[in-house]
Amino acid sequence: MTIDNKTKPVIALSGASGYIGTNLMNKLKKQAHIIALSRSIETKEDSDNVTWRSADLFSLADAEDALAGADYAVYLVHSMMPSAKLTQAKFEDMDVILADNFAQAAKKNGVKQIIYLSGIMPADTTQLSRHLKSRKEVEDILGAYGVPVTTVRAGLIVGPKGSSFPIVKKLVSRLPMMLLPKWTRQKTHPVALDDVMYALKGSIGNDRVSGKTFDIGGPEVMTYKEIMIDTAEVMGKKRKLVNVPFMSVNLSRLWVTVTTGTPKEMVYPLIESLVHPMVANSEQMDDELSYGAIPFKEAAKLAIEQEDQEKAQKQESPQVSKKQIKPIVSDVRSVQRVTLPPGKNAAWAGAYYTAWLAQIGKPFLTTDTDPTNKSTIYLLNKPLLELTYSPERSHDKRALYYITGGVFAKMNKEPGRGRMEFRQIPNSRECIIAIHEFQPSLPWLLYSLTQAKMHIWVMYLFKRHLEKMSPAKQQTIKRPLVD
Known part of the structure; x- marks a missing residue:
């Protein structure tokens, strides 16, 4: 050294x-x-x-x-x-x-x-x-x-x-x-x-x-x-x-x-x-x-x-006692990579995603976004997932949403570290969309066979949708964008 x-x-x-x-x-x-x-x-x-x-x-x-x-x-x-x-x-x-x-x-x-x-x-x-x-x-x-x-x-x-x-x-x-x-x-x-x-x-x-x-x-x-x-x-x-x-x-x-x-x-x-x-x-x-x-x-x-x-x-050496072993948490990490349309960034992707969900899921799925960019995804008026936007941890290259409610999420008395982020890879149009430390409310086997597979399918459709977008054919959705 x-x-x-x-x-x-x-x-x-x-x-x-x-x-x-x-x-x-x-x-x-x-x-x-x-x-x-x-x-x-x-x-x-x-x-x-x-x-x-x-x-x-x-x-x-x-x-x-x-x-x-x-x-x-x-x-x-x-x-x-x-x-x-x-x-x-x-x-x-x-x-x-x-x-x-x-x-x-x-x-x-x-x-x-x-x-x-x-x-x-x-x-x-x-x-x-x-x-x-x-x-x-x-x-x-x-x-x-x-x-x-x-x-x-x-x-x-x-x-x-x-x-x-x-x-x-x-x-x-x-x-x-x-x-x-x-x-x-x-x-x-x-x-x-x-x-x-x-x-x-x-x-x-x-x-x-x-x-x-x-x-x-x-x-x-x-x-x-x-x-x-x-x-x-x-x-x-x-x-x-x-x-x-x-x-x-x-x-x-x-x-x-x-x-x-x-x-x-x-x-x-x-x-x-x-x-x-x-x-x-x-x-x-x-x-x-x-x-x-x-x-x-x-x-x-x-x-x-x-x-x-x-x-x-x-x-x-002595064996590690059970007290020292960290308990297994039933958590999920799901990460996908997409390519953004020209001129768009991660903040746009985060704002666009839930509105797109409502488009492909209608009339069963709807979304609501309030002035603070908190988004709630509904199935027949039942809140499935609540995503609370974090302005202090977000910018144009990254949009961070904490998972704060909904019947899909296992919530304790206080929200945990479950979160969804949209992160643009430096010097590229590629964007990482990730869910971290999500704890589902469904029994684990049922979740892995249903909701987990559905999420992968939805992300695949979103990726294909973004690939097909071009400056001449971009769809305009009226809703608040991330600051």
Whole structure:
């Protein structure tokens, strides 16, 4: 770390309880004050130079509170796994919300620099996989509000946890013979966990790489087949590997999911990305930070040893008491992406949506909007949902409505955090429409089979409706617009 302050800097570390975050925190905490961010901190304890803050980065307000007092912020968040009891969303759309909240919060709190760990991009970026396209979109969003962003791009990170290497290890461990499809001959640039830590740590407060993007990689460029062969050797296992031409990416991702027991939400995007060569570009490498020194076999051996140690420690440690376990909440997160008509913004979309609902649902559905932009959706005069507009949290690029009533919503004595937002993606006409922390009043099974599916269908119709709109054919609906 190149920071040269008389007092220790304050570094906000998102994803601090994750694989990369935990390791980076251990590297930084002797030289900086760490604000460790995680959605759940019930089992976490503050220590010297480490303060834990609970932060749901799907909430802009939470993100703003989380980054208060930070000099630098490290972004290690990725939403490949479901984030609610029912998640109706693509991971790339959830990533937009998380990154946008983080970037806005960094700007508001005067953060000097954001450090982001991304993935190596192939030379041809016109046909990126969903995973890599999302990583690039996050890079752009983090830098959209003026805070300098340092993006560290890495390929396969060799460590005891994470995503890619543990999948390789499970395949080698469980299959005496493997049929290797074409993508296993694709080249990648593995890098040891310690070398990734060195690059991230060296980027914080480093003016030379502030606002820049650079690739990192280990001393070897390898195929995935070579990685499997070396991993088997490190594990002391003999494996027969047979090249086959017939296994597609779709079949491969299913095979990897079943064989390794890894959730498909994680496997599918990763396997889809393996069609690209993931090799660091020499023209985008930093002389001091990019060149990892640890060979693959050494990194793999260390990762396996660390995993064994962690398993042994976990068996010896006391079990978490039931009092410490956070109760499961029957909540819903539903996120869809639409394209706005030319000249329209998120505020317009929020105002237009309920009026459009009344149009397609008549004569059964009606909507009413009062002068404060509180909208109520009725079914045969029975209020289904009440959306209360939040002027202090809204602007032309974002319209926020709290869910404050209606027979569809489970309401306690006071409104909770259930909300619906319309958020325009920076520098684009795309808009994210999201429902967060919604708790339905219907029994869960009935809700998931009826109302949840109906919402997806309605959002699909709204998306198609917006796509068909053009400046010459836009429909005018007389109703108050969002201020």
